[in-house]
Amino acid sequence: MERRDNVIEVRGLSYRYPGGERALEGVSFAVRKGEAFAVVGPNGSGKTTLLLSLMGLLKFKGEIRILGHQLNGKGLRELRRKIGFVFQDPDTQLFMPTVGEDVAFGPQQFGYSGDEAKRMVKEALRAVRMEGYEGRFTHRLSYGEKKKIALATALVLSPEILIFDEPTSNLDPASRREFLDLIGGLNCTRIFATHDMDMVRRIADRVLVLFEGRKAAECDVESLFKSPENLRKWRLA
Amino acid sequence: MSHYWTSDLADRPSFFGRIDPRLRFSLFLSALGVISAARGRLLFGATLFLIGVMLFSVAASAKFRRSVLRALLALLPFGAFVVFLMLLSRGTGGPSPLLRGLCSLILIALFVTTMGFDELREVLRSLRVPSIFITLLGFVYRYFFLFREELEKMDMALKNRSFSSSRLEGWRLKALLIGQVLLRSYRRSEEVYRAMTARGYDGKER
Numbered sequence: 028m029e030r031r032d033n034v035i036e037v038r039g040l041s042y043r044y045p046g047g048e049r050a051l052e053g054v055s056f057a058v059r060k061g062e063a064f065a066v067v068g069p070n071g072s073g074k075t076t077l078l079l080s081l082m083g084l085l086k087f088k089g090e091i092r093i094l095g096h097q098l099n100g101k102g103l104r105e106l107r108r109k110i111g112f113v114f115q116d117p118d119t120q121l122f123m124p125t126v127g128e129d130v131a132f133g134p135q136q137f138g139y140s141g142d143e144a145k146r147m148v149k150e151a152l153r154a155v156r157m158e159g160y161e162g163r164f165t166h167r168l169s170y171g172e173k174k175k176i177a178l179a180t181a182l183v184l185s186p187e188i189l190i191f192d193e194p195t196s197n198l199d200p201a202s203r204r205e206f207l208d209l210i211g212g213l214n215c216t217r218i219f220a221t222h223d224m225d226m227v228r229r230i231a232d233r234v235l236v237l238f239e240g241r242k243a244a245e246c247d248v249e250s251l252f253k254s255p256e257n258l259r260k261w262r263l264a
Numbered sequence: 265m266s267h268y269w270t271s272d273l274a275d276r277p278s279f280f281g282r283i284d285p286r287l288r289f290s291l292f293l294s295a296l297g298v299i300s301a302a303r304g305r306l307l308f309g310a311t312l313f314l315i316g317v318m319l320f321s322v323a324a325s326a327k328f329r330r331s332v333l334r335a336l337l338a339l340l341p342f343g344a345f346v347v348f349l350m351l352l353s354r355g356t357g358g359p360s361p362l363l364r365g366l367c368s369l370i371l372i373a374l375f376v377t378t379m380g381f382d383e384l385r386e387v388l389r390s391l392r393v394p395s396i397f398i399t400l401l402g403f404v405y406r407y408f409f410l411f412r413e414e415l416e417k418m419d420m421a422l423k424n425r426s427f428s429s430s431r432l433e434g435w436r437l438k439a440l441l442i443g444q445v446l447l448r449s450y451r452r453s454e455e456v457y458r459a460m461t462a463r464g465y466d467g468k469e470r
Contacts, residue, residue: 079458082462084458084461084462104464104466107461107462107463107464108464110462112459112462112463114455114458114459116455118410118452119452119455119456119458119459120459121406122403122406122407122456122460123402123403123406124381124402124405124406125382128402132460132463132465133463133464135470136463136464136465136466136470137464138470164381165406166409166410180463
């Protein structure tokens with residue numbers, strides 16, 4: 028599994044909910060630099076738990092190495108500068124009253140000056156085609172707009188890795204297409220958990236299949252779609 | 265959408281809107297102080313004065329009239345609850361609690377219809393209020409609309425599936441609904457904290 032171009036290496040990742048219920052059991056995989064890596068699986072298979080673990084937001088068992096650094100308490104904050112996370116629900120991600128303040132939150136946390144943060148906000152909004160939205164109140168945005176702004180909050184620090192949790196859920200067809208174009212056009216390493224198999228086919232290079240908290244497969248996209256039986260077995264079709 | 269109106273009201277031009285926001289804020293705080301401390305004739309006089317101010321402002325503009333009335337209607341249940349609590353407490357007999365409640369309602373209605381949220385934060389910053397307080401105020405503002413929207417959706421779902429005509433049963437279900445929204449807000453707070461942590465927040469205000 029160890030390769031020079033691996034940006035993420037996960038070995039024996041396990042997690043149990045506070046009640047003791049198993050969410051993940053012995054999951055191992057690797058993500059290569061610049062690839063679009065999809066995490067698929069039915070509801071409750073542990074996709075979101077896995078993504079939260081990659082951000083060091085849950086106390087897990089096992090080993091996670093990101094950009095060559097062991098994911099533990101030390102240097103975690105600095106590592107988060109290099110990883111962007113887009114939550115499934117944009118109302119969770121966007122917690123500040125205005126768009127500008129929300130996008131500027133990350134740069135402010137990492138000590139960027141006011142002017143520099145403003146410039147970064149402008150660039151991030153341009154990247155998601157939402158220029159001029161700085162002063163808009165977050166609660167007045169449509170769901171699709173919120174999703175794009177949520178992406179801008181993750182892009183603002185020019186991360187090396189971007190993690191998306193169900194990026195296309197609840198989006199109308201036009202917003203979904205726009206959002207997929209945005210994700211597809213990014214150069215960084217992208218990891219996304221999704222049920223949207225059309226998105227997997229369109230954007231992903233490789234896929235990790237989770238089933239009942241365990242790794243069921245890690246393969247390229249073509250191999251996944253070659254076996255309709257497996258897709259049905261894993262409740263993906 | 266119905267939940268937009270509170271922030272839209274203050275954007276409309278009005279007599280009070282032309283007064284310097286810092287002065288408006290200071291007047292609001294001073295007036296609150298006066299009605300809390302006032303007794304007897306002074307309280308009665310303050311009530312008449314505030315009613316006069318409100319009548320003057322609503323007479324000046326039809327748009328403003330609608331705004332103030334809507335704000336008053338929105339605040340009425342909260343005001344009634346506060347007055348009810350005041351009536352229950354010792355040593356606050358007589359008309360004072362009612363007058364104070366009425367004054368507070370008018371004051372808040374005038375305040376929210378003339379001071380936009382951005383304007384309020386600017387005033388607080390210029391008065392050197394600690395930034396953590398302003399940030400928290402921002403969170404409250406941000407999530408107020410979200411919880412209101414959730415409450416409305418749940419209320420709609422409840423109406424869709426409740427067939428009892430009993431008023432008591434209706435109130436019981438409403439109480440359950442509010443409990444559910446509180447539980448959801450607790451869960452949401454944990455998710456928001458995660459989102460903040462993911463973006464570099466480590467408990468320090470920057």
